[in-house]
Amino acid sequence: MNRLDSRIARELAGWTVIALVCCTVAFFVTQFLRLLPSMTDIGIPALVLGQIMACLSVSVVAWALTPAIIIGAFATAGAMSVRGEFVATDSAGISRFRLLRMPVLMTLFLTVLSAFLWLDGAPAARGVAARFAVEIIPEGLADALDRGVFYTPANGLAFYADTSAGKGHYKGVVLSRTTPDDAVLLVAADARLTFPDHLRRVHLAVTDGELFRFRGDERTTVSFGTLSMAVDLPDAPSSLPFLPAHMSRTTAALRGPACDGASPEQWQFELWRRHARPLSFFLLGITSLLAAFSGNWRRKSMAVLPGIGLFLFVHLCERAAEVLMEQGTISPFQGAFFPLIPVGAILAAGLLVSKYRFGGRAL
Numbered sequence: 001m002n003r004l005d006s007r008i009a010r011e012l013a014g015w016t017v018i019a020l021v022c023c024t025v026a027f028f029v030t031q032f033l034r035l036l037p038s039m040t041d042i043g044i045p046a047l048v049l050g051q052i053m054a055c056l057s058v059s060v061v062a063w064a065l066t067p068a069i070i071i072g073a074f075a076t077a078g079a080m081s082v083r084g085e086f087v088a089t090d091s092a093g094i095s096r097f098r099l100l101r102m103p104v105l106m107t108l109f110l111t112v113l114s115a116f117l118w119l120d121g122a123p124a125a126r127g128v129a130a131r132f133a134v135e136i137i138p139e140g141l142a143d144a145l146d147r148g149v150f151y152t153p154a155n156g157l158a159f160y161a162d163t164s165a166g167k168g169h170y171k172g173v174v175l176s177r178t179t180p181d182d183a184v185l186l187v188a189a190d191a192r193l194t195f196p197d198h199l200r201r202v203h204l205a206v207t208d209g210e211l212f213r214f215r216g217d218e219r220t221t222v223s224f225g226t227l228s229m230a231v232d233l234p235d236a237p238s239s240l241p242f243l244p245a246h247m248s249r250t251t252a253a254l255r256g257p258a259c260d261g262a263s264p265e266q267w268q269f270e271l272w273r274r275h276a277r278p279l280s281f282f283l284l285g286i287t288s289l290l291a292a293f294s295g296n297w298r299r300k301s302m303a304v305l306p307g308i309g310l311f312l313f314v315h316l317c318e319r320a321a322e323v324l325m326e327q328g329t330i331s332p333f334q335g336a337f338f339p340l341i342p343v344g345a346i347l348a349a350g351l352l353v354s355k356y357r358f359g360g361r362a363l
Contacts, residue, residue, distance in 0.1 A: 016072030023064035055129035062117035077292035078303025107285035115278035272336035
């Protein structure tokens with residue numbers, strides 16, 4: 001049995017790695033093509049673009065693990081069935097449940113990896129990508145001023161200047177910042193901008209202007225000769241919509257209040273979804289193993305198709321839950337864990353079928 005367990009483990013590992021590579025490349029390419037137009041419009045340098053995409057690839061791998069284990073399970077079962085190994089084990093009186101010992105252990109290991117990626121690895125990588133993205137702010141500002149348009153480096157923040165009088169020195173300045181609580185509009189004749197703290201904060205020194213603050217029905221106006229202020233930038237520029245600020249926060253930070261530019265609902269949804277993903281991965285892995293090893297498959301392709309269908313079904317459930325959450329029909333917690341309901345139902349049905357139908361009619 002040790003040799004059989006080793007053979008099954010090697011087979012499953014091989015197919016899972018192949019599926020992981022294929023899914024990662026497919027997801028990465030589709031995301032890159034989707035983001036390329038917006039990146040080109042804001043003129044991201046090739047080096048920064050490569051750094052951002054390399055960091056985002058960690059999230060892509062986290063996504064690709066789920067279809068990889070599903071396809072790997074069905075491809076392994078299909079290959080063993082085509083070679084007649086299921087017939088041999090059935091004839092020897094070896095239960096199909098017994099064959100799942102090593103695959104279940106491998107699924108547990110990959111679940112731990114999935115939990116690390118979703119809870120720590122991917123957020124950390126997205127945070128690094130956000131810092132790379134923020135580094136393009138000076139270049140983007142200069143380009144916007146040359147074209148005479150507002151520059152919006154971050155959610156709720158916009159900057160405009162009539163002319164540039166040197167590096168970081170501008171004339172005829174308009175600065176606005178909007179948050180869920182208030183809005184601030186600053187108009188000044190002269191401004192100097194610096195980007196300390198690794199470009200996560202903008203320091204402004206402005207002269208001869210007015211500051212308007214709006215909070216509900218209240219309006220405050222302040223005229224000044226000189227004014228110094230610091231503006232914290234969210235973790236992701238609005239020019240990079242694929243990287244919202246809450247996604248680059250650590251899981252521990254998500255347990256606190258929402259940052260500027262992120263709704264409390266989306267903040268909570270991201271927190272609970274990070275915890276739901278590894279659990280969903282484990283349930284899908286076990287469900288795929290039970291379904292794949294329960295039947296006799298004439299061709300490997302016939303075995304892989306149900307796996308692809310299972311992944312697409314769960315993906316549609318996740319999208320539906322997200323839409324319902326955004327509409328306020330369900331809470332962020334329910335939206336994150338809702339896809340586990342159909343997965344759990346399929347798993348329960350698979351356990352019942354597997355108990356009574358090992359070695360059934362070939363499919």
